[in-house]
Amino acid sequence: MTIQEPPLPAAEPKPRPQPLPDPVPLTGCPYKSNPYPLYERMREAGPVHRVLFPSGVQAWLVTGYDAAHAALNDDRLGKNHDRGNERWRARASIMPEPQHSQLQVHLLHQDPPRHTRMRRFVTDAFTPRRIESLRPRFQELADALIDALPESGRADLVAGFAAHFPFQVLAEVIGLPHHLAARFDRDWGKVVQPVGPTDPGRPLYEARLHGLQSYIAEVVAHKRQHWDDDLLSRLVVARDRRELSQEELDSMIFQLLVAGQEPVTNQITTALIALFRHPDQLARLRDEPDLLPRAVEELLRYDSAFELTTWRFLDQDDNLHGTDIPAGDSVIVSLCAANRDPRRFPDPDSLDLDRTPNPHLAFGHGIHFCPGAALARAELQVALDALLTRLPGLHLAIRDEDIEWIPAVLGRGTNHLPVGYDRRR
Numbered sequence: 001m002t003i004q005e006p007p008l009p010a011a012e013p014k015p016r017p018q019p020l021p022d023p024v025p026l027t028g029c030p031y032k033s034n035p036y037p038l039y040e041r042m043r044e045a046g047p048v049h050r051v052l053f054p055s056g057v058q059a060w061l062v063t064g065y066d067a068a069h070a071a072l073n074d075d076r077l078g079k080n081h082d083r084g085n086e087r088w089r090a091r092a093s094i095m096p097e098p099q100h101s102q103l104q105v106h107l108l109h110q111d112p113p114r115h116t117r118m119r120r121f122v123t124d125a126f127t128p129r130r131i132e133s134l135r136p137r138f139q140e141l142a143d144a145l146i147d148a149l150p151e152s153g154r155a156d157l158v159a160g161f162a163a164h165f166p167f168q169v170l171a172e173v174i175g176l177p178h179h180l181a182a183r184f185d186r187d188w189g190k191v192v193q194p195v196g197p198t199d200p201g202r203p204l205y206e207a208r209l210h211g212l213q214s215y216i217a218e219v220v221a222h223k224r225q226h227w228d229d230d231l232l233s234r235l236v237v238a239r240d241r242r243e244l245s246q247e248e249l250d251s252m253i254f255q256l257l258v259a260g261q262e263p264v265t266n267q268i269t270t271a272l273i274a275l276f277r278h279p280d281q282l283a284r285l286r287d288e289p290d291l292l293p294r295a296v297e298e299l300l301r302y303d304s305a306f307e308l309t310t311w312r313f314l315d316q317d318d319n320l321h322g323t324d325i326p327a328g329d330s331v332i333v334s335l336c337a338a339n340r341d342p343r344r345f346p347d348p349d350s351l352d353l354d355r356t357p358n359p360h361l362a363f364g365h366g367i368h369f370c371p372g373a374a375l376a377r378a379e380l381q382v383a384l385d386a387l388l389t390r391l392p393g394l395h396l397a398i399r400d401e402d403i404e405w406i407p408a409v410l411g412r413g414t415n416h417l418p419v420g421y422d423r424r425r
Helices: 029-033 036-045 065-072 086-092 099-103 114-119 128-133 135-147 157-162 165-174 186-192 202-225 231-240 246-259 262-276 279-287 289-302 335-339 373-390
Strands: 048-052 058-062 153-156 312-314 318-320 323-325 330-333 418-421
Touching (some): 058 065, 065 330, 065 335, 099 246, 128 135, 128 373, 135 165, 135 373, 153 157, 157 165, 157 373, 165 231, 165 246, 165 373, 186 202, 186 246, 202 231, 202 246, 231 246, 262 279, 262 289, 262 373, 279 289
Antiparallel strands (some): 048 058, 153 418, 318 323
């Protein structure tokens, strides 16, 4: 007698993903704390989507690796704000005059040939060879900050370390004298975060803007009186030789002071949070310091502080990866979404410190590739090595879900990172 096997239950059909809204809102705490599930849905649905920012600005977001790489190298996409149409300008171009014309003429908002001319003034200061020669000084600065932490117990690694180390390093690299570096207000960097004309925080925003502009004028005046062989002095001389306009000079110093330190502060926090979430990898990195250069590349890929690029614009109606884009609408590339694309990175949601090759886009690509990439890499290597070596037992001192991610539109990071450790070595 043959025993009849019971039929296998039919496999349940895979639920269809919910269609994405149009535009896709990039808002709210769940999105800022973990944008990657949304980016995954967007990548699967297509490379380009209309999105809505908290300020009310609508833009076109590029999400896949291949599409992002192509967009970052696309000559049709310009960075100059003059390309933006009235719809974009009404909500996004919020820095008031005359500051907008005086502080927004930096490299991130320029196209060739002006971009090419201006960029050549800064590249020599950030060459890998020069940065490597300064690494012992970076180590001294990191150690001094750790020396000032409590001998044991708890500390806020943003207030005690990450908010200061990148700016101290930057001051060394660009030639910002100590007495001026000590007076820099980190809150001035918040002028890049959108605050609309009717926002209750607008008066504070404008006060920060005026404070930063006055500070830049003081830096220029000091360098004109006390010239040295450093980047800031060379920029002032270029202005005096009429190789740069006053607006270009002020804007480039603005970019150095703001973009040169806050993203590294945020990247230190995202890297540490990733390691806290993977304690086995943290322990391995502490035990194998030779792994640091490769580990930093993976931490940059895994959760980049530069989540989204700044605006790009088509100067005429055109098609971008199958989507029709009106002239003057803003196009933004999601570096974080590109860096988690499974078509380019196997098992992209895993933190793999042995990952190689690792062609991440954390520093962008093409002519706007971050000129300070070598500096940022060195800072991250020195910072992580110092913190993991000198603070044994380093761990997150709050629940993971209690981490407060900054509400910045383009960046990722946290303003507070409470940690515990056994002792300070």
